[in-house]
Amino acid sequence: MTDEKPGFDLGQGPGRLLVWLYGVFTVAAASRSVVQMLMDFGRAPLAYVLSAIAAVVYAFITYSLVRGGPAARKAALVCCAAELAGVLVVGTWTLAAPSAFPDATVWSDYGMGYLFIPVILPVTAMVWLRRGVTARPA
Incomplete structure (x- = not known):
C-alpha cells in the first residue's frame, strides 16, 4: 500500500496556487538578495545571505510541488518545516536584536514586509502536502 491517494497531484487544484506563490517568492527573494549583495553587501551581509537561503528553500519547494510523488512530498514537507523554523527564528531574532539586521530579510518580523x-x-x-497522505492500516 502506498502513501499516495489515487489521482492526487501536488501541483493541481489549490496546489497550483502554492506552486505559483512559491515561484513568486523564489524570484522575489533571489532578486532581492542578488541586488543587495551586489550593491552593498557590507551593509547587512547576514540579512542578504538569509534572503538568498530563503530563495533556495522556496525554489526547492516549488520544484518538489511540480515534480510530485512520494519522495518529492517528503522532501517538500521537510523543507516547509525548515522554512517555518527559519521564519520563526529569524522573525524572533529581528525583533529581539534589531541592530543585528540593519536591513530586512524576507523573513524579518515574521515576513511583515511581505504581508x-x-x-x-x-x-x-x-497542510496541503499532508492532505495527500493516508494513514496506513494498523
Whole structure:
C-alpha cells in the first residue's frame, strides 16, 4: 500500500496556487538578495545571505510541488518545516536584536514586509502536502 491517494497531484487544484506563490517568492527573494549583495553587501551581509537561503528553500519547494510523488512530498514537507523554523527564528531574532539586521530579510518580523505570507505559506503547504497522505492500516 502506498502513501499516495489515487489521482492526487501536488501541483493541481489549490496546489497550483502554492506552486505559483512559491515561484513568486523564489524570484522575489533571489532578486532581492542578488541586488543587495551586489550593491552593498557590507551593509547587512547576514540579512542578504538569509534572503538568498530563503530563495533556495522556496525554489526547492516549488520544484518538489511540480515534480510530485512520494519522495518529492517528503522532501517538500521537510523543507516547509525548515522554512517555518527559519521564519520563526529569524522573525524572533529581528525583533529581539534589531541592530543585528540593519536591513530586512524576507523573513524579518515574521515576513511583515511581505504581508506575513512567509509565515503563512509553509503552514498552508504542509497542510496541503499532508492532505495527500493516508494513514496506513494498523
